Amino acid sequence: MKFLIIWLVISVCLPIIIGVSLVLVIFYQNLMDALNSWERGSSTWINxxxxxxxxxxxxxxxxxxxxxxxxxxxxxxxxxxxxxxxxxxxxxVNQKSQFTVCSYRQLIFQQCSNNVYTQMSKSLLYVDLYFVRSVFKFNLLTPEQQEFILMVQNI
The missing domain is CATH 4.10.220 (Light-harvesting Protein)
Known part of the structure; x- marks a missing residue:
């Protein structure tokens, strides 16, 4: 009787286990094929x-x-x-002419006189732009600029 029960369990369970294993293997293969195809397509699109x-x-x-x-x-x-x-x-040379002078710093911060911008719109040759060289002084900066410099220095 024991032999019959063991034979019945094996004859019923073994095909189920093999079938489930086969289904899982096929599912895994299809999943990997789909993932590889998606990866190739994504790589092509990204490139x-x-x-x-x-x-x-x-x-x-x-x-x-x-x-x-x-x-x-x-x-x-x-x-x-x-x-x-x-x-x-x-x-x-026209002795009465007035040269339009402005520094690059003033130009960036819109601090030049209005005629500078009108002259520049006509031609860059009408305006004499120059660089300002000055010594850096930390205490002349705004509190926000000082905090930013200190933050960057700490990082």
Whole structure:
């Protein structure tokens, strides 16, 4: 009787265990295939997206460089012609003229007089911009700037 019960348990359970194992193996294979396919698709999409971002940034930088180079070339040509006219004594100096002077720092913080901006909109040659060199003094900074410097220094 014991042999019959053991044989019945084995004959019923063994096919179930084998079937479940087979289903799990097939499910695992299909799952891994789907994950690998998703990974390949994601990698392809990420590569294409990054290539497009890189192309767009390089194209915009190239356009900016070309524009800057063209503008510099125009200024150099103008300056060369001005120097030639000055050397040939073709330029007359107007003693009543007032030079428009402003520092780069004042220009950035919009502290120049209004005529500076109107003159600059006409041409950069109308305005004399200069750098301000001064000694850094911590106590002249605003409290927020002092806190920021101390925070960065601590980090």
């Amino acid at each position: 294409q997206t990054q290539k497009q971002i890189l192309y767009n940034s390089l194209l915009s930088q190239q356009m900016m460089y070309e524009h800057s180079l063209n503008e510099m070339q125009i200024h150099l040509i103008l300056m060369n012609k001005l120097v030639d006219k000055y050397n040939n004594k073709q330029i007359k």
